[in-house]
Amino acid sequence: MDKSERRQALLRAARTVFSEKGYHEAKVDDIVALAKVAKGTFYLYFPDKRSVFGELVRGLFSRLGGAILRVDPSADVEAQIKHNIRAIVAVLLDDPALTSILLSHAAGLDPAFVKELRAFRQEVKLLLERSLAEGQRLGVIEPGDTELYATFTIGALKEVLFENALEDQARPRERIVTALYDLLRRGYLRMDPPPGQPARRGEGERGAPAPEDAAPDRAERASPARARRARPKGD
Amino acid sequence: MDKSERRQALLRAARTVFSEKGYHEAKVDDIVALAKVAKGTFYLYFPDKRSVFGELVRGLFSRLGGAILRVDPSADVEAQIKHNIRAIVAVLLDDPALTSILLSHAAGLDPAFVKELRAFRQEVKLLLERSLAEGQRLGVIEPGDTELYATFTIGALKEVLFENALEDQARPRERIVTALYDLLRRGYLRMDPPPGQPARRGEGERGAPAPEDAAPDRAERASPARARRARPKGD
Amino acid sequence: MDKSERRQALLRAARTVFSEKGYHEAKVDDIVALAKVAKGTFYLYFPDKRSVFGELVRGLFSRLGGAILRVDPSADVEAQIKHNIRAIVAVLLDDPALTSILLSHAAGLDPAFVKELRAFRQEVKLLLERSLAEGQRLGVIEPGDTELYATFTIGALKEVLFENALEDQARPRERIVTALYDLLRRGYLRMDPPPGQPARRGEGERGAPAPEDAAPDRAERASPARARRARPKGD
Amino acid sequence: MDKSERRQALLRAARTVFSEKGYHEAKVDDIVALAKVAKGTFYLYFPDKRSVFGELVRGLFSRLGGAILRVDPSADVEAQIKHNIRAIVAVLLDDPALTSILLSHAAGLDPAFVKELRAFRQEVKLLLERSLAEGQRLGVIEPGDTELYATFTIGALKEVLFENALEDQARPRERIVTALYDLLRRGYLRMDPPPGQPARRGEGERGAPAPEDAAPDRAERASPARARRARPKGD
DNA sequence: GATGAATGAGCTTTCATTCAT
DNA sequence: AATGAATGAAAGCTCATTCAT
Numbered sequence: 004m005d006k007s008e009r010r011q012a013l014l015r016a017a018r019t020v021f022s023e024k025g026y027h028e029a030k031v032d033d034i035v036a037l038a039k040v041a042k043g044t045f046y047l048y049f050p051d052k053r054s055v056f057g058e059l060v061r062g063l064f065s066r067l068g069g070a071i072l073r074v075d076p077s078a079d080v081e082a083q084i085k086h087n088i089r090a091i092v093a094v095l096l097d098d099p100a101l102t103s104i105l106l107s108h109a110a111g112l113d114p115a116f117v118k119e120l121r122a123f124r125q126e127v128k129l130l131l132e133r134s135l136a137e138g139q140r141l142g143v144i145e146p147g148d149t150e151l152y153a154t155f156t157i158g159a160l161k162e163v164l165f166e167n168a169l170e171d172q173a174r175p176r177e178r179i180v181t182a183l184y185d186l187l188r189r190g191y192l193r194m195d196p197p198p199g200q201p202a203r204r205g206e207g208e209r210g211a212p213a214p215e216d217a218a219p220d221r222a223e224r225a226s227p228a229r230a231r232r233a234r235p236k237g238d
Numbered sequence: 239m240d241k242s243e244r245r246q247a248l249l250r251a252a253r254t255v256f257s258e259k260g261y262h263e264a265k266v267d268d269i270v271a272l273a274k275v276a277k278g279t280f281y282l283y284f285p286d287k288r289s290v291f292g293e294l295v296r297g298l299f300s301r302l303g304g305a306i307l308r309v310d311p312s313a314d315v316e317a318q319i320k321h322n323i324r325a326i327v328a329v330l331l332d333d334p335a336l337t338s339i340l341l342s343h344a345a346g347l348d349p350a351f352v353k354e355l356r357a358f359r360q361e362v363k364l365l366l367e368r369s370l371a372e373g374q375r376l377g378v379i380e381p382g383d384t385e386l387y388a389t390f391t392i393g394a395l396k397e398v399l400f401e402n403a404l405e406d407q408a409r410p411r412e413r414i415v416t417a418l419y420d421l422l423r424r425g426y427l428r429m430d431p432p433p434g435q436p437a438r439r440g441e442g443e444r445g446a447p448a449p450e451d452a453a454p455d456r457a458e459r460a461s462p463a464r465a466r467r468a469r470p471k472g473d
Numbered sequence: 474m475d476k477s478e479r480r481q482a483l484l485r486a487a488r489t490v491f492s493e494k495g496y497h498e499a500k501v502d503d504i505v506a507l508a509k510v511a512k513g514t515f516y517l518y519f520p521d522k523r524s525v526f527g528e529l530v531r532g533l534f535s536r537l538g539g540a541i542l543r544v545d546p547s548a549d550v551e552a553q554i555k556h557n558i559r560a561i562v563a564v565l566l567d568d569p570a571l572t573s574i575l576l577s578h579a580a581g582l583d584p585a586f587v588k589e590l591r592a593f594r595q596e597v598k599l600l601l602e603r604s605l606a607e608g609q610r611l612g613v614i615e616p617g618d619t620e621l622y623a624t625f626t627i628g629a630l631k632e633v634l635f636e637n638a639l640e641d642q643a644r645p646r647e648r649i650v651t652a653l654y655d656l657l658r659r660g661y662l663r664m665d666p667p668p669g670q671p672a673r674r675g676e677g678e679r680g681a682p683a684p685e686d687a688a689p690d691r692a693e694r695a696s697p698a699r700a701r702r703a704r705p706k707g708d
Numbered sequence: 709m710d711k712s713e714r715r716q717a718l719l720r721a722a723r724t725v726f727s728e729k730g731y732h733e734a735k736v737d738d739i740v741a742l743a744k745v746a747k748g749t750f751y752l753y754f755p756d757k758r759s760v761f762g763e764l765v766r767g768l769f770s771r772l773g774g775a776i777l778r779v780d781p782s783a784d785v786e787a788q789i790k791h792n793i794r795a796i797v798a799v800l801l802d803d804p805a806l807t808s809i810l811l812s813h814a815a816g817l818d819p820a821f822v823k824e825l826r827a828f829r830q831e832v833k834l835l836l837e838r839s840l841a842e843g844q845r846l847g848v849i850e851p852g853d854t855e856l857y858a859t860f861t862i863g864a865l866k867e868v869l870f871e872n873a874l875e876d877q878a879r880p881r882e883r884i885v886t887a888l889y890d891l892l893r894r895g896y897l898r899m900d901p902p903p904g905q906p907a908r909r910g911e912g913e914r915g916a917p918a919p920e921d922a923a924p925d926r927a928e929r930a931s932p933a934r935a936r937r938a939r940p941k942g943d
Numbered sequence: 944g945a946t947g948a949a950t951g952a953g954c955t956t957t958c959a960t961t962c963a964t
Numbered sequence: 965a966a967t968g969a970a971t972g973a974a975a976g977c978t979c980a981t982t983c984a985t
Contacts, residue, residue, distance in 0.1 A: 009969085009970095027262050030953090030954075031955065031956085032954090032955095040970075040971090041970060041971045041972055042955095042956085042971085042972065042973095043956090043957080043958080043971055043972060043973095044969080044970055045956095046955095046956065046957075047969070047970075051955080051956075052955070052956095081427075084427070121404070135426070138427075143427065144426055144427065145420075145424070145425070145426040145427070147417060147420060147426060148413065148417050151398065151409075151413070151414065151417040151418075152417070152421065152426050154394070154397050154401055155394035155397065155398065155417070155418065155421050156394070157397055158393040158394040158395070158396055158397020158398060158400075159389070159391070159393040159394045159397075160393065161393055161396075161397060162389050162390065162392055162394075162396060163386065163389045163390065163393060165393075166389055169356065174386075178383065178386070179386065182382060182383050182386040182387070182390070183386075183390065184427075185380075185382060185425075186387070186390050186421070186425060187421075187425045187426060187427045188425045188427045189380070189424060189425045189427075190380070190420075190421060190423045190424045190425040191370070191379055191380040191382060191387050191422060192316075192319070192373075192378065192379065192380070192419075192422045192423045192424075241944090265978090265979065265980085266980060266981085267979075267980095275945080275946090276945060276946040276947055277946080277947060277948095277980095277981090278944095278945065278946050278947060278948095278981095278982080278983080279944085279945055279946070279947095280981095281980090281981070281982080282944070282945075286980075286981075287980065287981090476948080479948085479949095497732050500974090500975070500976085501975080501976065501977085502974095502975085510949075510950090511949060511950045511951055512950085512951065512952095512976090512977085513948095513949070513950055513951065513977090513979080514948080514949055514950070515977095516976090516978075517948070517949075521976080521977075522976070522977090554897070591874070605896070608897075613897065614896055614897065615890075615894070615895070615896040615897070617887060617890060617896060618883065618887050621868065621879075621883070621884065621887040621888075622887070622891065622896050624864070624867050624868045624871055625864035625867065625868065625887070625888065625891050626864075627867055628863040628864040628865065628866055628867020628870075629859070629860035629861075629863040629864045631863055631866075631867065632859050632860065632863020632864075632866060632867075633856065633859045633860065633863060635863075636859055639826065644856075648853060648856070652852060652853050652856040652857070652860070653856075653860065654897075655850075655852060655895075656857065656860050656891070656892075656895060657891075657895045657896060657897045658895045658897045659850070659894060659895040659897075660850070660890075660891060660893045660894045660895040661840070661849055661850040661852060661857050661892060662789070662843075662848065662849065662850070662889075662892045662893045662894075711965090735957095735958070735959085736958075736959060736960085737958075737959095745966080745967090746966060746967040746968055747959095747960090747967080747968060747969095748960090748961080748962080748965095748966065748967050748969095749965080749966055749967070749968095750960095751959090751960070751961080752965070752966075756959075756960075757959065757960090945985100946983105946984100946985080947984105947985100948982105948983095948984095948985105949981105949982085949983085949984100950979100950980100950981085950982075950983100951978105951979100951980105951981105952978105952979105952980105953977105953978090953979100954976105954977085954978080955975105955976100955977095956974105956975090956976095957973105957974090957975080958971100958972100958973100958974100959971100959972105959973105960970105960971085960972100961969105961970085961971075962967105962968100962969095962970085962971100963967100963968105963969095963970100964966100964967080964968100964969105
């Protein structure tokens with residue numbers, strides 16, 4: 004096994020262990036055990052535990068950066084946007100292990116690394132923000148706070164990917180792409196027609212709102228605590 | 239100082255320390271130092287470190303649960319939805335410290351606790367999902383995958399709150415509420431009229447779409463590295 | 474056992490272990506084992522291994538500083554000088570363990586500590602140097618390079634103490650004091666009378682130099698290697 | 709490069725590294741890096757790290773042994789003694805690096821090696837002691853404890869060489885030789901004439917002893933701390 | 944109840960040495 | 965002979981938890 008292979012083996016092992024246990028619970032011993040090398044070997048390839056983690060994250064970052072294409076407004080915008088969503092989804096879903104680390108386990112590290120993570124987040128956001136702003140100039144994006152739009156979009160994406168990384172059964176990717184696109188395209192609330200948009204009400208399948216089957220306890224507390232009690236506790 | 243006061247003092251101290259350092263860097267020593275009690279005392283009130291954290295999180299949860307009202311479709315739905323968004327935002331922004339731990343630092347804990355966190359997430363999501371499904375029956379929610387809608391919404395909310403917790407300058411809450419509402423209400427993409435909706439193009443403030451001034455480098459790679467260089471923010 | 478007692482116990486244990494093994498071979502495990510406390514306890518009393526060592530050395534230093542009296546030339550100088558030699562000898566011989574560490578094992582430590590050690594050496598030397606210079610003014614010290622005299626004196630003292638620390642059988646202290654005093658007082662070479670001093674030759678016990686019993690191989694190599702071969706190797 | 713050349717290169721590299729870092733901080737990696745050979749090669753020429761160090765020390769020893777000439781009492785004794793002092797000084801000052809390791813860094817080694825070092829010291833001392841005893845028979849050495857004289861002499865020499873190795877500016881060798889010779893020849897204390905020796909007082913350059921200008925604080929503690937404050941040398 | 948000294952398992956990292964190539 | 969990747973024992977230090985006072 005040559006040097007680079009061994010490095011890859013360690014990287015793979017680290018990815019697995021990190022994603023299973025999170026950064027802090029992942030011990031160097033676990034990694035080397037999985038990679039079937041001696042402990043010292045680990046330190047031949049990486050200066051310390053933190054740096055393997057960093058390398059994994061940076062790899063994911065660059066794959067993301069490589070996947071996203073700048074939208075060309077002269078061409079089919081919808082297709083391009085969907086492509087981007089699809090690409091991001093693909094990168095992250097292809098590495099659910101790392102994704103879940105990235106999204107949830109990346110804390111408590113040393114400030115330098117946290118700074119790096121934050122910088123990446125800001126970068127991605129800025130990229131999206133600028134695209135949205137350009138889209139506004141081109142009239143394909145609703146006027147409004149592009150920064151918030153960017154944040155929302157990223158959050159929605161992160162959440163769905165995080166869920167997928169966490170759960171065993173994966174959602175069909177295309178459904179994620181479509182649903183997210185739809186959200187961005189037209190939202191989902193349809194209480195009444197937005198100005199300039201005809202009412203969608205009464206368009207067919209849905210009946211009038213039926214006040215009478217509304218919960219009698221309007222303004223009822225939706226208690227998570229209660230819900231929790233209902234679920235079987237064991238496990 | 240009576241029992242409950244001391245307990246509160248410890249909880250407060252823990253919250254502060256956790257939020258400043260994250261779960262792993264927060265030492266029991268830090269907490270008792272801030273609460274000005276002896277180390278042993280800590281274990282008189284809490285079985286272990288994890289459990290204080292758990293209690294703090296559960297407190298936040300129940301405040302969230304208490305803040306959310308079930309939407310009554312017979313009344314002003316928009317107001318109610320906005321109210322809910324506003325309430326959630328308020329609870330989380332009132333405790334940015336805990337929020338940021340909750341959203342990002344809660345990794346590497348033992349599986350039991352992680353499970354608990356996940357259970358809570360699912361609960362919240364289920365609540366939202368059911369509301370959306372009910373909304374669909376009532377015709378106020380677009381047909382579609384309510385689970386994905388719920389996920390997206392939660393993600394968007396989390397992200398914006400997380401950002402706020404992280405950054406020093408807070409965004410005006412009402413703007414968050416409005417922008418999120420708008421997203422849910424109509425999305426932000428307006429490439430072309432959705433079926434049944436008139437085109438919003440050329441409706442006023444936005445200039446004509448200029449397909450011909452599209453970037454020549456269509457499908458250009460959007461390099462995060464490049465973006466980094468572009469940002470002036472020294473850090 | 475109260476705090477200060479435990480601290481003393483650790484200090485004592487450390488002194489023993491350091492002197493038996495030298496700084497590097499002395500393991501914290503050895504120290505705590507000897508002191509019969511848990512490893513963590515060590516770190517309750519000292520921030521790290523280096524600092525115990527530092528404390529031991531500093532203690533010795535201050536005992537030395539406290540023992541040396543400034544010589545008053547108007548009183549019995551010989552007695553005072555002998556007193557000082559005696560005092561230094563006493564301090565160091567009372568702690569042979571530490572003395573041997575101090576004189577031989579104090580290397581390879583971090584630069585800060587090495588600097589401290591060196592500063593102490595210079596201090597002691599400066600003190601002696603100044604005394605010698607004052608002595609020269611008063612006519613009780615031979616003219617000459619006081620710095621070198623100071624160095625020689627310190628070296629002679631160190632060596633004899635080091636030897637004593639190393640070997641099991643101790644030399645009688647008073648003999649050390651007297652012999653060193655004699656060295657400083659009149660040297661030991663008596664080849665021919667120094668100018669202004671009558672010859673000591675022919676004063677009685679010693680006969681004329683007998684050139685014929687000189688080694689025929691003048692300029693013979695005094696080979697340590699040969700001598701080494703002669704000694705039994707085992708142990 | 710043939711075997712012996714490579715061996716020499718390793719020895720040279722080791723000497724440099726040892727003297728720069730001391731035994732413990734000198735890593736085999738440093739040595740092979742400096743010698744530009746692979747790590748495994750080191751072990752082709754030396755069984756272990758300690759043995760290179762031992763070889764260096766032994767080399768110094770044999771150079772010392774080779775430099776010292778047995779004193780022939782029928783010839784010019786002063787010249788011969790000065791020659792020996794000069795030779796020792798020369799050998800050690802020519803290799804200040806190794807000298808300083810030898811004198812201060814040689815701690816924490818394994819017992820076997822420490823024993824070897826000690827044996828060498830004893831050998832050298834024995835050699836000197838015998839010379840002194842012979843000198844006493846010949847009437848050129850003051851009667852007295854030759855073992856102590858030997859120890860003092862070695863100590864004085866070591867100290868001055870050690871200082872020279874440590875400090876950047878070297879003392880002129882001839883001054884060291886002369887001053888040490890003078891010490892051995894007549895000491896430096898001249899409080900009052902030794903029996904059989906006329907007073908050296910008032911013989912010239914020095915003023916009369918002024919007992920009345922003695923410090924009023926006789927027997928004042930000579931505080932190192934105070935001395936420290938007095939020294940201007942910032943560090 | 945309150946204290947805080949004591950505990951010790953467990954962690955990351957180092958580096959002299961080995962050995963397959 | 966030469967290489968340098970691999971090894972793994974061992975070290976210093978941390979900190980959640982315990983328990984005698």
